[in-house]
Amino acid sequence: MATSEYDTSEWDVFTDIPEDLSGVYDIVHISLFSIVLKDGDVAGILDKVLKLLKPGGYLQWFEADMVSWRIQTTSSNNKTGAISSLMKISQPKDDRFSPIWVPRLPDLFRENGLTAVECDARDPQPEMIMPLHQLTFMVYECLTRQGNSSEWSKAIREAIPEALCETDAGAANVFTRSMVVGRKPLE
Numbered sequence: 464m465a466t467s468e469y470d471t472s473e474w475d476v477f478t479d480i481p482e483d484l485s486g487v488y489d490i491v492h493i494s495l496f497s498i499v500l501k502d503g504d505v506a507g508i509l510d511k512v513l514k515l516l517k518p519g520g521y522l523q524w525f526e527a528d529m530v531s532w533r534i535q536t537t538s539s540n541n542k543t544g545a546i547s548s549l550m551k552i553s554q555p556k557d558d559r560f561s562p563i564w565v566p567r568l569p570d571l572f573r574e575n576g577l578t579a580v581e582c583d584a585r586d587p588q589p590e591m592i593m594p595l596h597q598l599t600f601m602v603y604e605c606l607t608r609q610g611n612s613s614e615w616s617k618a619i620r621e622a623i624p625e626a627l628c629e630t631d632a633g634a635a636n637v638f639t640r641s642m643v644v645g646r647k648p649l650e
């Protein structure tokens with residue numbers, strides 16, 4: 464695709480939408496944003512995102528439901544303490560790691576006036592469990608990159624080697640993931 468065929472622009476969702484982006488999109492896709500939003504942010508952000516769409520346009524929002532978190536193992540003898548501890552250490556920081564709004568996304572879509580709302584919530588196929596689990600280590604890396612010297616960051620970093628051993632032995636974080644689609648009404 465030639466670069467002249469598309470534009471990129473940046474928008475901080477905690478600010479108003481840029482005027483020139485109002486009502487210009489047929490489709491808006493959002494993916495893995497729960498790490499950015501606190502529970503109280505979601506309705507306002509949804510309202511802004513809908514302003515980006517043309518009437519009749521579609522919003523598609525994909526999220527991992529952190530609240531559905533559990534650990535799956537290849538054997539009941541597997542150790543899971545470090546993987547579990549990593550998840551728990553990272554959670555109390557703020558409510559971005561325990562968002563209650565993800566399972567409510569279809570209702571939030573409807574409450575914000577979207578129609579034809581559909582939700583596809585599913586658990587990973589067995590062959591995808593381990594690759595998706597490995598990605599959680601990148602999240603810990605991002606979380607601790609800033610404020611590397613805080614006690615919280617240190618605790619996370621110290622738990623990582625043991626969690627990797629548990630991973631190699633066949634234990635993995637599992638989340639339910641949801642794709643929600645809705646249509647902005649025609650005016």
Ligand SMILES: C[S@@+](CC[C@H](N)C(=O)[O-])C[C@H]1O[C@@H](n2cnc3c(N)ncnc32)[C@H](O)[C@@H]1O
Nearest residue numbers: 473474475476477478493494495496497498499
């Ligand atoms: C977990 S990543 C997801 C990236 C990508 N959407 C995906 O699914 O792989 C979260 C994204 O949110 C973006 N982000 C963080 N704060 C933001 C803000 N205030 N406004 C807009 N985007 C933001 C980050 O730049 C990052 O790309």
